[in-house]
Amino acid sequence: MSEELARNVRRYRRARGYSQEELAHRSGLSVGPVRRIEQGQDGFRMETLHSIARALGVKTSDLMAPGPPEPVKLDDPNSQNLRELRIALTPAIGLAPAGSPVGDEPDLHRLRRMTHDNSVLYFGDTYTSIAAELPGLIKAANDAVTYYDSGEQRTEALVLRSQALNVVGRYLTQIRQFDLAHVAARSAIEDARGAGDDLVAASGVGGMCWLLIRTQRFDEAEDIAVTTMDVVEPKIMGATPDQYATWGGLAMEAAAAAMRNNRPEEAVALRRAAGTAARAVGKGHRNYLRHWSRFGPVTAAMKELEDHMIVGDARSVIRKSRDEEALQEKHWKRLGGPSTNDGHRYRLDLARALVRTGDPTAAMEELTHLDEAAPEWFCHQASAAITFEEIAKKRRTLTADMRRVGTRLGVFA
Incomplete structure (x- = not known):
């Protein structure tokens, strides 16, 4: 490029x-x-x-425009580390007719529990455990869809596979395996649409949006989020928390794409829509299967801070973190706290703002906390490495703890 x-x-x-x-x-x-x-x-x-x-x-x-591909590293460890997950997600096919389902009838209740448990692992930033579990989850979901060829059980199997693939896609996006993540995210949306479940499909679209944002496909991310919002927009009366949370989550994804694409007016309007949904929910709503994570006033406020960092307004991040009620931890019991992942990302934004407003010591404290609290998540955060480098430039010597954090982030690799 x-x-x-x-x-x-x-x-x-x-x-x-x-x-x-x-x-x-x-x-x-x-x-x-x-x-x-x-x-x-x-x-x-x-x-x-x-x-x-x-x-x-x-x-x-x-x-931005596409350039020639860069040479692929021959020693990429993920080519082997993700081998089983790659096989499960992209099985080989030939011209032979597909075989009939064999074995006992699938246990859909167990499949639902497996998907929920893996969602909890993902949103708890426990990546080692989830990496080992996902190939088995995909196989179980595929077996269920193959076994049931019609009826309510077929529909339920498709929904469950969609939810499982949504988790897989988000995990792969987090660890920057973007092509594989796209396979999972696209399949998740297709399964939910095949089951006629717009809300589960919309949750899959949210995962696709995040993937598109991370690969700088901002126009597409904003477009599919906004058009999906039109499909699942809650009714004025009688809407469920799941509906508000899914619609509001899409608004946040669309806003994130618009702000990164230098469309601030659209981003502001979308943040306003997310805030409306958050107020309708009232208190943080969690549904790891039907909705992407937790959604409520705290989540909406934290995500809005990202916009200030994108435009380089670190002072507003510091001011809002101190002044806005939803960002004060003492109010989270009443408002409903963020997911572990969103809370960590908020502290990462705060660290970036602190170093850029002249407080590298406080910024380093935030990074150290994140390294200790969520090491498996922390090592995948490019913005953490950028923040650490900015801190290191302001120091003549680095402490042992700083060197440990820098090594974790690959700065000293």
């Missing part, structure tokens, strides 16, 4: 009549990053690209 990005940035800059120095100033950057991007160098941060897009008045996606 480097050559195409360089060409696009240069073209838009010249069309605006900006010098590299003026573009850097309008972007809130030094001139160095602008020059390196236009020279086709790699290693820039997405937030740098967001800043340049805002200064040029274009969407971030307008600056």
Whole structure:
């Protein structure tokens, strides 16, 4: 993407009549990053690209175009670590007719429990355990769908497989196995649609949106989230917490995509919609199967803070973390606290804001806490590595704890 990005940035800059120095100033950057991007160098941060897009008045996606593929590392450990999951998710097929289902009738109650338990492991950031369990979960779900060819049990089996694949897709997205994650997310949506369950399908769309955001496909993420919101929009009277939570979760995904794509007005409107759904829920609502996680006032407030970090407004993050009721832990018993994952991500945003407002010590305390509380989740967070590097630049020497955290994040690898 480097050559195409360089060409696009240069073209838009010249069309605006900006010098590299003026573009850097309008972007809130030094001139160095602008020059390196236009020279086709790699290693820039997405937030740098967001800043340049805002200064040029274009969407971030307008600056990005596909380039030639990079060489694949021969020693990629995930090619073997995920072998069983890859086989379960993408089985080989040939021209021979599919065999008839064999064995005992599937236990759908057990399959539902397996899916729920894996969801709890995922949202609890227990990745080692879930990695070992997912191949068996996929096989059990496939067996159930194969066994039942019609009727209510067929519908239930499809819903259960959709929910299982949604968990699989989210896990793979978290560990950056994006192509495999897309297979799981797409299949999850198709199964739920086949079962005629729009709410479960919408939950799958939420997982797909997150995957698209993480792979910089912002236009598509916003589009499918908004169009799905239209399908599952709760009625004014009689809507269930599941309906509000699913609709509000989609609004948050759409807002995240819009803000990253330099569409702040759309993002604000979508955040407002998420806030409306959160107030309708009243207290944090949890349903790990039908809905993606927990949703409520606390979750909506935490996700909105991400928008401030995207535009580089670290001071607003600090101020809101201190002033907004929903972000005060003492109010969480009444409002319903966040999921473990959302709570950790909030503290990661707070760490980034702290180091950028001149408090690297407090920022390091947040990173150390996250490393101790959720090491399996923490090591996959690119923004944690960026924050650590910013902290390290402000220190002459690193403590043993800092070196341990840096090693966990791959900074010293």
